[in-house]
Amino acid sequence: MKRSEALVLTVGADPVVVEGRLAGGELECPCCGGMLARWGWGRVRVLRGGRGPVRVRPRRARCRGCGMSHVLLPVFVLARRVDLAEVIGAALAAKAAGAGARTIAAAWGRPVDTVRGWLRRFSSRAEAVRVFFTALLVEVAVDPVPPAQTASLFADAVAAVAGASVAAASRWEHVGEAPPWLVAVAASGGRLLAPGWP
Structure with a gap:
């Protein structure tokens, strides 16, 4: 660099x-x-x-x-994204729960192509994200319990993010006040959807 x-x-x-x-x-x-x-x-x-x-x-x-x-x-901003982490995180969670890009885009008033871009980027690195956040969960949890496998790798990665957030909140009280996607931004250094991360 x-x-x-x-x-x-x-x-x-x-x-x-x-x-x-x-x-x-x-x-x-x-x-x-x-x-x-x-x-x-x-x-x-x-x-x-x-x-x-x-x-x-x-x-x-x-x-x-x-x-x-x-x-x-x-901590509420992802690098090179115009939407806040709360919006992108909610879209990723909705996809993990089975919603499609059009439904998510309509719910948040965002262009379908923008939402598809978030979902594709996250999906392309879902395994690496799952591994990263599962390792973080195990490292910081008082009594670690990795999330159970779900129906898709995408949903597994989202579950790992949520699990790591819960683990961090159990270790540090003030983290409990932060939504899971802010914890994900902090842990990824704002690069959750950036090229080359993790």
Whole structure:
């Protein structure tokens, strides 16, 4: 990766808390472990949430050690997606429950091709996602119980995401307040539907 390319780093949803963590030197560079410092802002993006548009202006940070720049995306945003994680996650869960792309698109008021794109991307890596989130579940659960096999690999992957979220909530109380798809965004670094992940 070239030095000029910024990496995406998932951070909390509250910008005031993120600013405080940056100012206090609490955010670590995932490349070298150095301290991240403020380095301007990304452009304002208007994203589509379940209840209407959401304006996001991502903070940018630069590592004081290696010089790598990072775009700090809030945990409710997936990298390179215009829809929030809550919408995409609900669509994936609906597909796992047997709904088709047209039904999901109509329910969320999204173009059918957009929904098909989410479903295809997730489906193309369903086994890798299932393995990743099952391993996360086993790693963090107090008494791990991997999800039972379902009717499809797609549904197995969605069940693994939900199981990992429950496991994280059982280990860390504050995670219990977060919907499963936000846990999935945090665990995937915002790259759940990005090429090359996991």
